[in-house]
Amino acid sequence: MNMLPKREQISPEYRWRLEDIYATDDLWEQDYKRLKDMLPVIKSYSGKMDSAGTVYEVLNLKDEINMIAEKLFTYARMRRDEDNGNSVYQALADRAAAIITEVQSCLSFIVPELLSKPYEVLYGFLQEDKRLELYRRYIEELIRQKAHVLSAQEERLLAMMGEVADAPDAVFTMINDADLRFPVIKGENGEDVELTKGRYIQLLKSYNRRVRKDAYEALYDTYGRLRNTLATTYNYNVKKDVFYARARKYNSSLEASLDDDNVPVSVYNGLIDAVNSNLGLLHRYMALKKRALKLDKLQMYDVYVPLVEGVKKRIPYEEAVDTVKNALTPLGEEYVDLLDKGFKGHWIDVFENQGKTSGAYSWGCYGVHPYVLLNYQESLDDVFTLAHEMGHALHTYYSNAHQPYIYSHYRIFVAEVASTLNEALLMHYLLSNIKDQSQRLYLINHYLEEFRGTVFRQTMFAEFEKVVHEKAESGIPLTADLLCDVYRDLNARYFGPDVETDHRIAMEWARIPHFYRSFYVYKYATSFSAAIAISQRILQEGKPAVDRYIEFLKSGSSDYPIELLKKAGVDMTTPEPVQDALSTFEDLLNQMEVGLNEHMA
Structure with missing residues (x-):
């Protein structure tokens, strides 16, 4: 029977290298502790943002805290995405989500405190300390949205709600990617095929209408029971x-x-x-x-x-890589060189395995190259998905390389x-x-x-x-x-x-x-x-x-x-x-x- 391989059965050359973020889980733990130690420091600034120099210190520390939190969260979630049934990384992802909420709560005083000041005071700060020029757009954007910013206490309460507010998404993810199992159906040649979300669209492209119908009914009847x-x-x-x-x-x-x-x-x-x-x-x-x-x-x-x-040509992954590189030559030599760096540098997790998050995405954190998750099935669609996700990845690469952290997220x-x-x-x-x-x-x-x-x-x-x-x-x-x-x-x-x-x-x-x-x-x-x-x-x-x-x-x-x-x-x-x-x-x-x-x- 055509069953999905386990994670360890996928060749390392087709797996992304998350060690580029943290070489070991122990290093993740060290950053986690460092972030925990930084939170009381930034909270101590609450109520004291009364000078241009202090405002700069707070905003600079905020960026540093967010960079570390993002790094922790990205690593933990991507490890979990490798196999959503892995309890070690389920726990790590939960801790990362929890500390993100804690970070948001600790930072929640910043925006209300800035916006409690008259516009002329804020613009005066920008003139007084040239280091704040980095944050001019950030401050002007806060002013634009001032009508929708609440008091410091209210903002803190909303931030504390973050983890609870994420519950529907978290529950759906566990149902959809970890718990949901689809039936085995008969393939085009009568062989047993385990239906998965990754295989579903390919089965719907079969010229055998019985295969399409069986896959369609099996998928939606499974969702229908829930x-x-x-x-x-x-x-x-x-x-x-x-x-x-x-x-x-x-x-x-x-x-x-x-x-x-x-x-x-x-x-x-x-x-x-x-x-x-x-x-x-x-x-x-x-x-x-x-x-x-x-x-x-x-x-x-x-x-x-x-x-x-x-x-009905099957397209091996290596052929897909060459095709995408050739197709994107109109974007110039620098772009294609960066593309090649991604293909050869373990940015991409290529094949589907048991428990792996479905679909495809590009993600990453500031200071580390971007990553791409695929569930490659050797179809023309998958070649387009590869080109698509590498477009995201190089957009991220260029933005991170040319923008300070605060403006790096397009x-x-x-x-x-x-x-x-x-x-x-x-x-x-x-x-x-x-x-x-x-x-x-x-x-x-x-x-x-x-x-x-x-x-x-x-x-x-x-x-x-x-x-x-x-x-x-x-x-x-x-x-x-x-x-x-x-x-x-x-x-x-x-x-x-x-x-x-x-x-x-x-x-x-x-x-x-x-x-x-x-x-x-x-x-x-x-x-x-x-x-x-x-x-x-x-x-x-x-x-x-x-x-x-x-x-x-x-x-x-x-x-x-x-x-x-x-x-x-x-x-x-x-x-x-x-x-x-x-x-x-x-x-x-x-x-x-x-x-x-x-x-x-």
């Missing part, structure tokens, strides 16, 4: 959002979430409006898929199947630009080097799937989050039935009349980890649109566009996300980027319809 538990968990995650928004005097959870990036609510709503106005394109794509697959009605387990049969609103741009360049490279018409159609289909999964699907997710948060804010209980009804209705509207929306897909909300990072997913769609625009400029203009883009990567959070994108040539406050992306989708769909007619003739 529907009330998962609904309760998500309900309290939404309640947390509503609580914090009201505590900080925002009009809604959505406004509270977007304000951190200084993004108007109109950008979020504008995305949903633009995509809803173009749902006819997705319906056309589904109709084409139904005809290509020769089905009377598409089921949800049919929508992932490639339209061109016979292109905002999530721009976080998906670098990753999606890498995917766009990879697609351009592959299409430019493919001669075979079937393979070309396969790639165009893959690009259409990227649009479907990123622009249409993530916007549907964003609309789901908006609807359920509004219901919670109106006092409507988020029961399992309500969540399923909302999701089923959205799924039917987005996919259109050629796709059957059944009771199983209504449970899809229950398996989406990003819903525990509320109002995050819309940024995939906006970033995708921005990345398409920037990638086209790079391919057309060459070095000038590359130079602007690299400067963007170096910028971290040194300006508001929308302003950083404007400097790179894209204005997300207008509908043009999203509409242009959807026009690109329409052009690809036209090519696919013509090519498929010829292919099927």
Whole structure:
């Protein structure tokens, strides 16, 4: 039977090297103790931030404390992600989460104390001590958000709530990654295959409809048996959002979430409006898929199947690495050299193993190179995932190298630009080097799937989050039935009349980890649109566009996300980027319809 290997059975060359953060767990313990000793020191400044020099000392010490806390937390969580069933690193991750809450509590006096001072006093401090120039943007950003900052005591109470507030996410993670087990199904050749989240999409791409149906039903029936538990968990995650928004005097959870990036609510709503106005394109794509697959009605387990049969090449990891490097050469020699450094330097954890966190991500801490978690399955999708996550990693590398700690963390609103741009360049490279018409159609289909999964699907997710948060804010209980009804209705509207929306897909909300990072997913769609625009400029203009883009990567959070994108040539406050992306989708769909007619003739 095709069972997942244990962690120790994965060759070291395919495992990341977390020893670059802490060579041993004992060194982690030493930093943990050092951080504990620093907390009383910074607390002693409470009520004493009455001079420019003291303000600088506090802000500088705050950065040092946060750097150590981030390092502790990153190491512990990534160790746990290697195998969520490992009790040693479950405990370490719990301790790291607890001390993060303690840190936030100890630092909670800083912002209210600064904002208790008149503006002229704060600007006077900036003039008086030139060392504070480093913190000018930080202080000006606090002033912008002053209406939503509470008293020192209230801020401390909110900070103390941090660990409790994280409970829904922690519970979901344990259910989803540690406890949940899926059935064994029969593969294409009748072999036993253990269904996992990592294998699920690959099984849905099988040309054997029985395999797709079995995988689909097994996955959602498993989640369905926990529907009330998962609904309760998500309900309290939404309640947390509503609580914090009201505590900080925002009009809604959505406004509270977007304000951190200084993004108007109109950008979020504008995305949903633009995509809803173009749902006819997705319906056309589904109709084409139904005809290509020769089905009377598409089921949800049919929508992932490639339209061109016979292109089923398995891509070894080493081949994927070479392909990504070649595809990203338009970004310049320095970028490709850094990429190679990551591939050879144990930044990446490649293959799935028992207990490993599902999906893929890039993460790290200041002062250490970034890391990438994969669950590589040798598909074309996985090659794109590799390019995607290395886009994140190099964005982090550039930001950390060129920004002080306080501005090194780029905002999530721009976080998906670098990753999606890498995917766009990879697609351009592959299409430019493919001669075979079937393979070309396969790639165009893959690009259409990227649009479907990123622009249409993530916007549907964003609309789901908006609807359920509004219901919670109106006092409507988020029961399992309500969540399923909302999701089923959205799924039917987005996919259109050629796709059957059944009771199983209504449970899809229950398996989406990003819903525990509320109002995050819309940024995939906006970033995708921005990345398409920037990638086209790079391919057309060459070095000038590359130079602007690299400067963007170096910028971290040194300006508001929308302003950083404007400097790179894209204005997300207008509908043009999203509409242009959807026009690109329409052009690809036209090519696919013509090519498929010829292919099927």
